[in-house]
Amino acid sequence: MxxxxxxxxxxxxxxAHAERIKDVASIAGVRDNQLVGYGLVVGLDGTGDQTTQTPFTVQSIQSMLGQMGVNLPPGQSLQLKNVASVMVTASLPPFAAPGQPLDVTVSSMGNAKSVKGGTLLMTPLKGADGNVYAIAQGNVVVAGAGASAGGSKAQVNHLAAGRIPGGATVERAVASPFAQGSTLRLDLYASDFSVARRVVDAINRNLGSGIARALDGRSIEVAVPVEANDRVAFLGQLEEINVDTSGGxxxxxxxxxxxxxxxxxxxxxxxxxxxxxxxxxxxxxxxxxxxxxxxxxxxxxxxxxxxxxxxxxxxxxxxxxxxxxxxxxxxxxxxxxxxxxxxxxxxxxxxxxxxxxxxxxxx
Known part of the structure; x- marks a missing residue:
């Protein structure tokens, strides 16, 4: 059967299923921000882009060399197999300060067979507003292997994408509304009026009557101290409050x-x-x-x-x-x-x- x-x-x-408030809700404005950039991976062992089919790789190489003072003859055709055009993505966590490292993901956007063993050249990572928030560079780590000979091919895992642990450095901080105003908003991960009511009751019971009120089935407004230090301590205490989420x-x-x-x-x-x-x-x-x-x-x-x-x-x-x-x-x-x-x-x-x-x- x-x-x-x-x-x-x-x-x-x-x-009865009790969860902490930090497990069922997030603080409005305290979130990750996605970053993206376009770059080049060099040093590949003949597994890079076939430049005749990826003209943007050739254009990127010529532009990079021109910025470094290397001028190629007009009409020069490059046939390089150890370079790959890639997209670099990262997630900028909340409260990230300049100088902090970020993990980045490197993904081939051309016809490169593998980016294993390559080195990502300095790549600006931009946010949705077009500003540069981090700079990425480093050796690409690929968890896989592959080989081909005599018409036969064997491959383990995906070789066209890899990661660089700590490969980006934050250059610009993102402004957060965390320290502004006398109230904060909690956003439930799932809209539920009964859970919102229970969260409000738990906050008012533990931190004082009238501190929290539900705006709708997802949003809860909480009054907090104006001082930054008190605000951090207050939120640390707030997130550890247990809420009965059964009956949702x-x-x-x-x-x-x-x-x-x-x-x-x-x-x-x-x-x-x-x-x-x-x-x-x-x-x-x-x-x-x-x-x-x-x-x-x-x-x-x-x-x-x-x-x-x-x-x-x-x-x-x-x-x-x-x-x-x-x-x-x-x-x-x-x-x-x-x-x-x-x-x-x-x-x-x-x-x-x-x-x-x-x-x-x-x-």
Whole structure:
């Protein structure tokens, strides 16, 4: 019998599930910022871009050499195999100060076979506003290997992308509204009015009445001390407050590509009856040779004879009793003996009939 637990990633939780505020909400304005830049990786062992097919690599090399005082003759055609054009990406954490290192990811944008062993030349990393916030440079680390000889090729992992640990240096800090104003806003990771109410109650109970108020199902306004030192200590205490997050929205997440299903502890099932059966179609082809008479002047013809068979397994009517616990829901669905793909249709039918008390999300 197919076990649904193998296709469902869940945790069996108690009636009360307490989490810290820092686990369910973030502080508005305190977030990472994405950086991106275009650069060149040099020093490759013949695995770089084929420059005849990537003219932007040649243009980048000529521009770089021109800035260094090297002027190439007009019409000079470069045939380099140890250079690759790459995109460099990084995430600038909140409160990052100039001089701090950042990890960067280097990804080939041409037809380079590998960037393993290459060195990224100095690359400015810009934010969405066009300003330079970091400078990246260093040796690219690729967790993989590959080789080819005599028409055969073997490769382990992806070789066209790598990382440079601590390969960028922050050059500009991002202004944060953290130290401005007398209030801060907490943003819940998932919009839920009941959780927002519980967060407000927990803050007011631990830090003082009237400090927090809910603006909507996701945002919570909190009054904090104006002094910077008090503000840091206040937020450190605020983030450690425990909040009961049980009883939130019931949700079932279905991955239509892999057939995996995940549900939280709030999913319940009302009594329902399901008839489940499988329909299989088999098509087989057999070659048939048509041989003409010797004096007919015809030609031998090979044709295909197809046989189609359809098999329908009888569906059994199964009663699923009502349940208020996730473990009972899983046990009830296991009695169907269905595959993960069958369960996708079964859960959708249960939702349409009103038996499944949960929100279905298909990704």
């Amino acid at each position: 197919f076990m649904l637990a193998a296709a469902i990633g869940v945790g069996w939780l108690g009636e 929205a019931a949700k079932v997440v279905i991955n239509a590509r892999t057939g995996s299903i995940a549900m939280n502890q709030n999913v319940t099932l009302e009594p329902a009856a399901i008839a489940h059966g499988n329909l299989s179609v088999t098509i087989s082809s057999t070659p048939v040779i048509s041989q003409p008479n010797a004096l007919s002047g015809g030609q031998t013809v090979v044709a295909q004879q197809s046989d189609i068979s359809i098999k329908a397994d009888p569906g059994k009517l199964i009663l699923l009793p009502g349940s208020a616990k996730l473990a009972d829901v899983v046990k009830a669905l296991n009695t169907l003996g269905a595959t993960p793909q069958d369960l996708l249709a079964i859960l959708q039918a249960l939702k349409a009939s009103g038996s499944l008390r949960a929100e279905l999300e298909i990704i």
